[in-house]
Amino acid sequence: MYYVNDKExxxxxxxxxxxxxxxxxxxxxWHLLENDKRFKELHEEISEITQKTLTVKLKELESKNIIxxxxxxxxxxxxxxxxxxxxxKLRPVLESMFNWGIEYVxxxxxxxxxxxxxxxxxxx
Amino acid sequence: MYYVNDKExxxxxxxxxxxxxxxxxxxxxWHLLENDKRFKELHEEISEITQKTLTVKLKELESKNIIxxxxxxxxxxxxxxxxxxxxxKLRPVLESMFNWGIEYVxxxxxxxxxxxxxxxxxxx
DNA sequence: TCTATTACTTACCTAAAGTATCGTAAGGGA
DNA sequence: TCCCTTACGATACTTTAGGTAAGTAATAGA
Numbered sequence: 001m002y003y004v005n006d007k008e009x010x011x012x013x014x015x016x017x018x019x020x021x022x023x024x025x026x027x028x029x030w031h032l033l034e035n036d037k038r039f040k041e042l043h044e045e046i047s048e049i050t051q052k053t054l055t056v057k058l059k060e061l062e063s064k065n066i067i068x069x070x071x072x073x074x075x076x077x078x079x080x081x082x083x084x085x086x087x088x089k090l091r092p093v094l095e096s097m098f099n100w101g102i103e104y105v106x107x108x109x110x111x112x113x114x115x116x117x118x119x120x121x122x123x124x
Numbered sequence: 125m126y127y128v129n130d131k132e133x134x135x136x137x138x139x140x141x142x143x144x145x146x147x148x149x150x151x152x153x154w155h156l157l158e159n160d161k162r163f164k165e166l167h168e169e170i171s172e173i174t175q176k177t178l179t180v181k182l183k184e185l186e187s188k189n190i191i192x193x194x195x196x197x198x199x200x201x202x203x204x205x206x207x208x209x210x211x212x213k214l215r216p217v218l219e220s221m222f223n224w225g226i227e228y229v230x231x232x233x234x235x236x237x238x239x240x241x242x243x244x245x246x247x248x
Numbered sequence: 249t250c251t252a253t254t255a256c257t258t259a260c261c262t263a264a265a266g267t268a269t270c271g272t273a274a275g276g277g278a
Numbered sequence: 279t280c281c282c283t284t285a286c287g288a289t290a291c292t293t294t295a296g297g298t299a300a301g302t303a304a305t306a307g308a
Contacts, residue, residue, distance in 0.1 A: 004233035012225030076284035101136030109128035
């Protein structure tokens with residue numbers, strides 16, 4: 001049995017799925033894998049998310065020790081988000097999702113042109 | 125650019141995240157990786173999901189060609205769900221989630237006793 | 249006849265996420 | 279002085295995903 005603040009899990013997969021049980025957290029991790037980002041940068045890159053939801057998701061990830069939030073006390077404000085060590089260890093998860101996505105599209109979708117996405121993934 | 129029925133994605137990770145953007149689909153895959161299952165077996169194993177939601181999620185996964193649904197015309201009814209070839213290719217995704225979950229619990233949770241979960245994962 | 253079985257369906261309700269707008273705080277320009 | 283700017287996020291309201299609880303069909307067995 002695995003226990004993470006009062007919650008009980010039969011399996012470690014459950015721990016992971018319980019954290020990433022929503023629509024957005026994995027996306028945030030994906031974008032932070034590239035490099036640290038300010039709130040506005042994240043919001044521009046994950047353009048479909050609303051400001052409020054992004055705020056909530058960043059707080060959730062911070063409270064679970066997956067991202068780190070650094071505030072610069074200047075005006076206009078500046079806040080930079082980065083992955084913690086355990087957050088960085090999510091890379092293999094996103095990597096396998098990346099690879100599966102390609103296989104899925106090759107079978108059931110279409111690809112046009114190319115994209116700079118691999119760069120994001122495979123740069124250290 | 126990647127296209128999967130009318131939807132456009134900048135990155136193949138987006139394709140994967142768009143499919144598994146909910147609370148339950150990954151869990152269903154996890155349980156089907158072990159072996160094919162009837163509706164009732166899945167419902168017992170993923171006990172927190174409601175019957176209605178499981179029905180909906182299975183239909184969604186079937187429509188996306190990730191699982192296969194076989195109906196036996198008997199009474200009481202028997203319906204067996206299994207992973208399609210592309211569905212089986214999700215194993216590395218769950219595997220990395222499994223591994224990350226262990227690392228996360230080692231750092232922020234506790235483990236008591238052991239579990240038979242690895243068996244499920246690593247049996248072919 | 250009555251109950252158990254399995255895989256759903258239906259109607260209703262609640263909680264999570266989305267939309268839109270406003271607040272804060274310091275500096276710059278008219 | 280007053281208003282505009284930027285970056286973050288708070289607030290109020292609406293939409294939707296998921297949860298609750300009950301019902302259905304068809305047959306076997308008590």
